[in-house]
Amino acid sequence: MSADATERLVALRRDLHRHPEPAWCEFYTTARIVEECRRIGVDELHVGRDAIDPDARMAVPDGDELAEWFERAREDGADPDILEQLEGGHTGAIAVLERGEGPTVALRVDIDALHITESEDGDHHPASEGFRSEHEGQMHACGHDGHAAIGVGVLEAVANSDFAGTFKVVFQPAEERVGGGKALAESGHLDDVDYLYAVHLGLDHPTGEVVAGIDGFLAVSHLLAEFEGEPAHAGAHPEQGRNAVQAMATAIQNLYAIPRHDGGATRVNAGRAGGGTATNIIPEDAFVEGEVRGETTELMRYMKEKADRVLRSAAEMHDCEVELSTEGEAPSAESDDELREVFGAEAADVAGVETVTERDDLGGSEDATFLMNRVQEQGGLACYVCVGTDHPGGHHTSTFDVDERSIGIGVESLTNAILRVGEEQP
Amino acid sequence: MSADATERLVALRRDLHRHPEPAWCEFYTTARIVEECRRIGVDELHVGRDAIDPDARMAVPDGDELAEWFERAREDGADPDILEQLEGGHTGAIAVLERGEGPTVALRVDIDALHITESEDGDHHPASEGFRSEHEGQMHACGHDGHAAIGVGVLEAVANSDFAGTFKVVFQPAEERVGGGKALAESGHLDDVDYLYAVHLGLDHPTGEVVAGIDGFLAVSHLLAEFEGEPAHAGAHPEQGRNAVQAMATAIQNLYAIPRHDGGATRVNAGRAGGGTATNIIPEDAFVEGEVRGETTELMRYMKEKADRVLRSAAEMHDCEVELSTEGEAPSAESDDELREVFGAEAADVAGVETVTERDDLGGSEDATFLMNRVQEQGGLACYVCVGTDHPGGHHTSTFDVDERSIGIGVESLTNAILRVGEEQP
């Protein structure tokens, strides 16, 4: 990659790093990406509502939060014309290059940030170099700023190559809440894709290592249960209450006790819970916000069905109402060997790559799996790759950072792999 | 009372004490009582099916147990013709004296025994005097043998008096399981009663004391919940089970947590519970046998409704079926002042009575309350009295015994009170 291109991507990454935005609020981020795509010159550019299926979005924040971030993007100088297309939490974009006969190849990157307050420590590179988050309490602590930069970099490299066929870069919102994958999978834009790569930086692999195929995605579903009962004075009329906190407690006890499954690993967590208003009032409302996971999508569904039953029965037991909602979801998926081999082989030849690891397990969840499943169901191939990066703090911590050398490695490895699958069609 | 009459009643009490029979199995007992009534000479004698409403019986044992006790009564020498009327758990009797114009007065006594093994100790009077229980594991440990004798004694005394009106002695089965009261209350025989007395010996009051009016009956309902799920191998396929023991445990936790009530005292107890077949099998069945109580009948109903909801929801939560049944029940009741005063005044003049206590709380449950409520609902008056007796061991213990002097005191006090209400009609 030219020094020029590298410099541009680093500058873009730092710009995005200074403006981290949470799920479905990536207004500034999307606008900046769109500007880059326009600069590069693409044949089609699907923005916001045109890039996603709005009805398939999950974990969308409420209107106030959306409006606040929208306004902030405006204040931060995002292009008002682009912003207009994103209003109401319709973020994300898909850039398309139409280069004649050939397969349709796609690259998916995610772009959202986290509710974490970034370190101000002098050792923390973004702090010392002056691109620490300007949105206090928000942070790119999982490298999606780098992912976006890689997406732009690969787009430009392929645009400038003799690639024949169709190439799409999918800039996906709301991965951190597993809320965006489905909206892209159901947008239609993936339905003609023959080969899909998705990429993540880091994952505890250092700069110089790449992992050619990631598997072991736990299918996940985020659930929210809101219990509503009836308040009453706890001293004077305890029998007049319908106790939402008792329903919540019964639910929690039984959620963790959902039977283990012979088919493989399952998980359940009541990660946040609470209720009640005052010491002397029988609690009238309560909630459980949690998640279930499974080694396969079926195992996750098993857990979800059991969890729903527990939550509903716990409400019924204490004469409360309960509203259940799915706040985010992602299936399991597997990387295809053919794409894995291509990436491994091409990455091995890229300057800076010292180790090519054949495969690894994620051991967590990711909603790129929605896109992978979609492509595979339509007869295509999909592969999730990792580009190692030295990260001082762990993912999702306040001292996480990306070694910017890995951006170039990612761009070159992916570009070469994409050009080769364009030619060879594995 | 004549020495003769006294001797006869003591002999009867000892005969019954040697042949204790549990709820709805009082075959020998009923037959002996019927023989006594015939000896005395009554105008009507309702036996078994004719004395009770068979469909309103609760806590009836299964056919095998009934048949076993029926056979034992035959072996013990009960009159076969009488037995025939009692078959299938239709025990109890009502003796009626029709003595012209006047009010209808009734006395209720209960006649069943308990699943307790009687003491063989030399200090235990029935053991040393040779009338210890001949039905091993069963015992008259609550004085109902004495109650039956008092019923017979009062019947004879009233028969030999110039009482004018109608007098009924109700020999009620199955009090210990609160299973017989309803069957008598709904028999129709109480519907014309103007004045009803019920009597209990002891209750921690010594010989020489009587309590003219007992209140504080806790309404009670015995409940049985039987959970049915699906077994599965706990190692190989835990997810294939539907776990009845989990349902049971969830139910127990939440039964005790039913909200307290501002209206007065409530109680709940999962007195017996269990389930499962083997260490390595997901349990397919389980049960909870328990009770709820309330200071009033309404409070008991509140507890019962909540308990049913908990039990059903716990089953639903673990995908089990549950069958709920009421195994016995008794409402609350209050003794009427008018009858209380009459009894107190008459008892005070009886030889051997040293103390007349105006009133006391039972603090437990009794299904005489069904009969009391019935009479009071029809405009009559009812009163539950206690005749003190020195009892070495507590009620429901293996060393309980009745001081036989209290039988005569009970007969005289009650007879005098009945004669007076016949005259004065309070």
Next chain:
Amino acid sequence: MSADATERLVALRRDLHRHPEPAWCEFYTTARIVEECRRIGVDELHVGRDAIDPDARMAVPDGDELAEWFERAREDGADPDILEQLEGGHTGAIAVLERGEGPTVALRVDIDALHITESEDGDHHPASEGFRSEHEGQMHACGHDGHAAIGVGVLEAVANSDFAGTFKVVFQPAEERVGGGKALAESGHLDDVDYLYAVHLGLDHPTGEVVAGIDGFLAVSHLLAEFEGEPAHAGAHPEQGRNAVQAMATAIQNLYAIPRHDGGATRVNAGRAGGGTATNIIPEDAFVEGEVRGETTELMRYMKEKADRVLRSAAEMHDCEVELSTEGEAPSAESDDELREVFGAEAADVAGVETVTERDDLGGSEDATFLMNRVQEQGGLACYVCVGTDHPGGHHTSTFDVDERSIGIGVESLTNAILRVGEEQP
């Protein structure tokens, strides 16, 4: 009462109403009361630290909240010299009249407000008359503004009378959190009191009615349990967590299941509970804030001991630590007949009083009971009285208001009763 005096008390009440302050933050309120006492002229005036036992305070807010309210009082124009004596949450005052030989009589009133947002409705008198709360989110919704005015009124009336003996008015902070009673009881100022009255407005009794003696105080203890475990990624390493939300849920289930008690009514409520940080993190912290009550102080202690055991064992079960604290507490108490009779007789002669009700049950909790118990333990008499007032909304609701006519009724009734006990010494 003179029109002048009445006007002054109404003005004071409205001033306090405009400046509601929560428990231990009654800086403005205390300062205003002190000013009034100085105006009246008293022989001793104990303020803040001198009025209470600082170490016996319960439910004291944290330093930030105290500092914020302190600053607000300064801004609202409270006397800086008085404020200085109150710093750090040492509010409240005791005014003393030394009038020669005679008994020591005391009146206790409470002065704190509630975390309730006051109605802005035109029907709401404080809103339409311009004395609605100026501290948004805080409100005198239980009439303690009126109580303070009554305290001042009675002080002035007794000061201007020929009362012989010692008279104290106790202006108690933090009643709403049952946090101030103990600090006053243990201050020493109650130890020489022969006769103590405490007063409350309203309690669902209309203007024109007084209740001469309130009983039925439920003893109460507010408890806070803070669980601390260990976080872990719920997908990757669920076994590494120590789950504080599971501990919380187990505790809640078992708190409500503490056995009922034969000795009388008990209560338990987990009024507020919550924990956890994110869907995918095993929750590392959680809390339960609740209360236990009992018809007697012993019953409350029984519940408290059981609750502590449940909370500690639930933490232990899930390998968490738990910190337990008592956030407020009040014993039960009974009003003495002698003082009740005096008050009833005197109130009957006051203009505006139409009905004198002999006694009523509070059915809730109050920490005046600490003071009552203290006086009674030292051989004195105590009585809690109610002065009815038409209140449109219920106590602790946003439309609660005091009919200001009842302030005068309260002042006159109490003054007359105090003068009479001073003379007659019942």
Next chain:
Amino acid sequence: MSADATERLVALRRDLHRHPEPAWCEFYTTARIVEECRRIGVDELHVGRDAIDPDARMAVPDGDELAEWFERAREDGADPDILEQLEGGHTGAIAVLERGEGPTVALRVDIDALHITESEDGDHHPASEGFRSEHEGQMHACGHDGHAAIGVGVLEAVANSDFAGTFKVVFQPAEERVGGGKALAESGHLDDVDYLYAVHLGLDHPTGEVVAGIDGFLAVSHLLAEFEGEPAHAGAHPEQGRNAVQAMATAIQNLYAIPRHDGGATRVNAGRAGGGTATNIIPEDAFVEGEVRGETTELMRYMKEKADRVLRSAAEMHDCEVELSTEGEAPSAESDDELREVFGAEAADVAGVETVTERDDLGGSEDATFLMNRVQEQGGLACYVCVGTDHPGGHHTSTFDVDERSIGIGVESLTNAILRVGEEQP
């Protein structure tokens, strides 16, 4: 195998099938095996106490049950001299052939039966052929009668061969309760073993198939928790009880909720639970009998430690005592490739073997693993093999049966494998 030998083994198997005995009660069974060993002629014969470490026995029945089965064995004609060595539940035997220089090779078979009532159906071969269980309610429903016959058959075949070295056949008691493996592992008799085979019939593999190496043993621990509280009358004095059923329910709820583990599969089951005596008594005792399992021994220990914590804390919470005991236990284990390959190769050449399956997972638990671990820890090799058999009903069902042809297949396959490891020493 000669027709003669085959006939003898089938007769032995049927004799044992007619006399099924549960864990540690294999008196008749051991006596018959000892007789066979004597007939064959062995160099050493360790019987009962000499074969096992008595202190390492688990799940030993109580003295009455042992005495009853001992007496029954005598009545069934077992040799009294042998019986004497077995008294008190010291069953099992080890036969040793000392054949000069060479490795020490061992075969382990188990010999106990199950608490299952055998089918009387005409289709059930033992019933129609007249060797149905004569111990009603007990049954060889897992083929251990066949295992014992195979052990005797291999002993005789090796005795008659030119095997050089030491050969031991271990007849292990109490496998069904995972109670005997440890007692053998700690007997010292395994410590010099170089190569150990263990064998099981069936496991859903048909006659003609053998599985050369079984893995996937779930480590297991059987636990018994006995709670003891205090009874009280549930109506009169609920607060005086210490409720063992509440402790039990709390424990069950939380046992199933032990966190899943990232290291692999875990299991937990409260397979049997119960408590209480009567509807109206606060339950004074209760129990939970259950099990925990893990894919590895470490995972089982993790579950066990958590389960113990839950059980102890649940008791503490309800002020009960709890006694915890381990009723049986088995670690996980893995079959060594070298022995697996030898067995597979030799079995392939045995008449009647059609399919050799390389490996399979047990998916359950087995305490042969204690012996396998012991041998492997001392530097030896171990392998668990399966000899398929057509079994009409599943293992542990009343219609289970062994196709007797598989006994000969087992004897020949194992003998050949043992002779070969004796020669080749893999």
